[in-house]
Amino acid sequence: MKQEEAKLKIQEFVKQLNQWNLEYYENDNPSVDDAEYDLLLRDLRELESQFPELVTKDSPTQKVSGFVASKFEKYEHREPMLSLGNAFNKEDLQDFDQQIFKANGNRNYKFFAELKIDGLSISLIYKNQKLFKAVTRGDGLVGEDVTANVKMIKEIPHEIKSEEEYVEVRGEIYLSKAEFNKINQKKAQANEPLFANPRNAAAGTLRQLDSRVVKERNLQAFLYFYMNRDSKDILTHQDSLKLIKDLQLPVNGEGKICDSIDEVWDYIEKYSAVRDQLPYEIDGIVIKVNEFETYEKIGYTSKTPKWAIAFKFPAEIKTTKLLSIFPTIGRTGRVTYNAQLEPVQIAGTTVRAATLHNADFIMNRDIRIQANVKIKKAGDIIPEVISAIKDTEFEKLLVWEPSTNCPDCNSLLEKISGEVDQYCINTNCPKKIIRSLQHFASRDAMNIEGLSIKILEKLYSEQIIKDVADIFKIADKKEVILNLENFGEKSFLNLITAIEKSKSNSSERLLFGLGIRHVGKKTAKVLIKNYKTIANLMTIGFEELSQIYDIGNVVAKSLIDWFNIMENKNLINKLVTLGINMDYKNDSSNSSDIFRDKIIVITGTLSKSRNYFRELLENNGARVTDSVSGKTDFLLAGEDAGSKLVKAKNLAVKIISEDDLKSMMEEK
Ligand code: IVH
Numbered sequence: 001m002k003q004e005e006a007k008l009k010i011q012e013f014v015k016q017l018n019q020w021n022l023e024y025y026e027n028d029n030p031s032v033d034d035a036e037y038d039l040l041l042r043d044l045r046e047l048e049s050q051f052p053e054l055v056t057k058d059s060p061t062q063k064v065s066g067f068v069a070s071k072f073e074k075y076e077h078r079e080p081m082l083s084l085g086n087a088f089n090k091e092d093l094q095d096f097d098q099q100i101f102k103a104n105g106n107r108n109y110k111f112f113a114e115l116k117i118d119g120l121s122i123s124l125i126y127k128n129q130k131l132f133k134a135v136t137r138g139d140g141l142v143g144e145d146v147t148a149n150v151k152m153i154k155e156i157p158h159e160i161k162s163e164e165e166y167v168e169v170r171g172e173i174y175l176s177k178a179e180f181n182k183i184n185q186k187k188a189q190a191n192e193p194l195f196a197n198p199r200n201a202a203a204g205t206l207r208q209l210d211s212r213v214v215k216e217r218n219l220q221a222f223l224y225f226y227m228n229r230d231s232k233d234i235l236t237h238q239d240s241l242k243l244i245k246d247l248q249l250p251v252n253g254e255g256k257i258c259d260s261i262d263e264v265w266d267y268i269e270k271y272s273a274v275r276d277q278l279p280y281e282i283d284g285i286v287i288k289v290n291e292f293e294t295y296e297k298i299g300y301t302s303k304t305p306k307w308a309i310a311f312k313f314p315a316e317i318k319t320t321k322l323l324s325i326f327p328t329i330g331r332t333g334r335v336t337y338n339a340q341l342e343p344v345q346i347a348g349t350t351v352r353a354a355t356l357h358n359a360d361f362i363m364n365r366d367i368r369i370q371a372n373v374k375i376k377k378a379g380d381i382i383p384e385v386i387s388a389i390k391d392t393e394f395e396k397l398l399v400w401e402p403s404t405n406c407p408d409c410n411s412l413l414e415k416i417s418g419e420v421d422q423y424c425i426n427t428n429c430p431k432k433i434i435r436s437l438q439h440f441a442s443r444d445a446m447n448i449e450g451l452s453i454k455i456l457e458k459l460y461s462e463q464i465i466k467d468v469a470d471i472f473k474i475a476d477k478k479e480v481i482l483n484l485e486n487f488g489e490k491s492f493l494n495l496i497t498a499i500e501k502s503k504s505n506s507s508e509r510l511l512f513g514l515g516i517r518h519v520g521k522k523t524a525k526v527l528i529k530n531y532k533t534i535a536n537l538m539t540i541g542f543e544e545l546s547q548i549y550d551i552g553n554v555v556a557k558s559l560i561d562w563f564n565i566m567e568n569k570n571l572i573n574k575l576v577t578l579g580i581n582m583d584y585k586n587d588s589s590n591s592s593d594i595f596r597d598k599i600i601v602i603t604g605t606l607s608k609s610r611n612y613f614r615e616l617l618e619n620n621g622a623r624v625t626d627s628v629s630g631k632t633d634f635l636l637a638g639e640d641a642g643s644k645l646v647k648a649k650n651l652a653v654k655i656i657s658e659d660d661l662k663s664m665m666e667e668k
Pocket of ligand 1: 118
């Protein structure tokens with residue numbers, strides 16, 4: 001196809017797909033089915049990969065989603081979303097009962113025991129019968145508006161039959177074990193990192209920017225909390241569940257009235273035993289007082305109701321044989337030891353490997369190869385070896401000794417003073433380089449889709465990519481790459497498009513991607529927000545850097561050391577020449593330049609967290625630092641401001657209140 005013809009076709013496809021997106025996301029009234037949409041989208045992708053220069057910004061392939069906001073809006077809960085206190089044994093439950101008895105004054109109450117679903121809490125708001133908002137818990141006061149994604153959950157009706165104008169129901173969004181396995185299988189095939197557990201997968205899915213992915217993944221929900229209890233003729237939790245069910249919202253059917261803590265305990269024992277057989281994960285049992293009239297009397301703490309409690313299942317511990325201990329090298333050269341295990345079932349999954357952390361961990365516990373070991377899988381975390389069982393066989397086993405050489409490049413491992421870990425300090429260690437490249441391309445860094453570890457290993461071993469700058473040169477190596485196993489024209493073009501796109505990232509992604517010690521994702525953002533470009537950052541001295549709010553001496557030193565190395569300076573220069581953006585691109589909607597170059601210190605108690613004000617000020621151009629000096633332009637002072645206020649007064653630094661800040665921002 002000629003370019004002119006392709007251009008017209010691309011324009012036509014983009015227009016059509018955007019129209020369908022509008023119908024689908026905005027009007028909830030699609031005129032074509034998903035299959036037809038997908039077909040056209042595939043055609044568009046195909047064309048765009050043949051003519052990457054014709055990809056336009058408004059193409060649905062370039063937008064993270066159809067019409068879902070690229071960032072989730074904040075939404076303030078009408079009533080805070082509380083969490084629950086925990087119980088770990090029967091005594092804790094008896095104490096819980098005792099307190100209720102005391103507060104209530106009599107025993108005229110029952111318990112309702114139900115499963116604690118291991119998912120994410122959600123609040124559904126229906127206005128005039130229509131699903132108006134679906135909001136995550138967030139910090140309990142303000143959550144994120146994930147309505148577009150929740151609308152993709154088949155079980156959640158977009159309309160309910162209710163006489164109430166405003167109906168709010170809270171519950172849990174979750175992924176079934178089967179669905180979770182399916183997603184991870186797909187991810188494994190695509191060489192993508194796997195989700196650790198169904199809850200993480202559900203969270204990742206709910207925060208997906210592309211609602212179509214959400215639709216594919218079959219999230220589910222159980223609702224368990226009806227908010228407008230006063231306006232209805234419902235007296236108990238059990239009544240409210242029935243009402244939620246009558247609204248056609250999904251309710252978990254395993255809940256049960258219990259007359260006493262003994263009965264609650266029977267319920268707990270029953271579900272601890274059958275937990276593995278349930279189609280979804282649970283991490284405990286929630287026990288609620290059934291009668292609403294008692295709730296006010298029993299009361300609340302600042303974060304939790306006193307009329308409910310969560311019994312948490314203990315982490316499951318199993319015994320198995322440790323077959324071997326093998327070290328792996330991370331991008332910083334740090335050695336992590338892992339155990340290969342005789343496969344064992346824990347909490348519904350087969351565990352074949354577990355972490356042993358570092359050499360000290362193994363030696364302190366005297367863990368030996370071929371020993372029987374106890375393994376723990378606490379909820380989501382990677383399984384961990386807890387200890388070796390010192391049985392009669394154990395004494396016959398050899399005491400384990402740490403590796404002395406890097407398993408990949410064989411150079412001597414070293415211990416950095418004051419740290420427990422061993423490091424491979426060879427800057428040319430292939431594993432370290434490949435892991436650094438992987439980090440550079442990862443989602444939180446440059447976000448180059450398609451540059452998986454497998455491909456990086458291949459391109460590195462072929463010496464096509466030797467450092468991160470080489471990534472931006474692979475367009476010239478088309479012939480060589482296409483000759484590599486499993487590399488088609490299409491994947492090559494997709495990769496080139498992703499690499500090209502990453503060049504214009506806001507530069508905190510680049511800074512994070514460089515893998516400088518102690519410069520994590522958040523720190524990189526703070527630095528770039530403060531100094532606007534990497535070039536500026538390279539000129540700043542230790543004193544000034546360490547003054548930045550959240551940037552301590554360790555980060556400042558690490559950063560300065562890194563920029564002082566000639567090879568690193570050269571790398572930055574190479575990246576500039578290759579057209580990689582070095583500047584901060586503000587993606588915040590409430591941003592401006594009004595405090596550009598102003599140095600501001602925050603002190604005292606404000607109406608919101610200091611982090612909130614820091615972000616706000618930084619988004620508006622300020623540099624927020626830790627201590628007041630002659631260079632400080634403003635001190636934002638809340639209640640009970642102490643020594644910083646005194647110092648600011650002495651140095652005649654302008655002191656502003658929250659209200660002053662508000663009016664300064666409004667004025668501009
Ligand atoms: S009731 C005010 N019931 O557990 C009471 N919570 O640790 C609100 N959860 O944030 C919660 N299953 O996300 C309740 N059957 C259930 C639950 C449940 C899971 C979650 C929920 C809550 C957390 C508290």
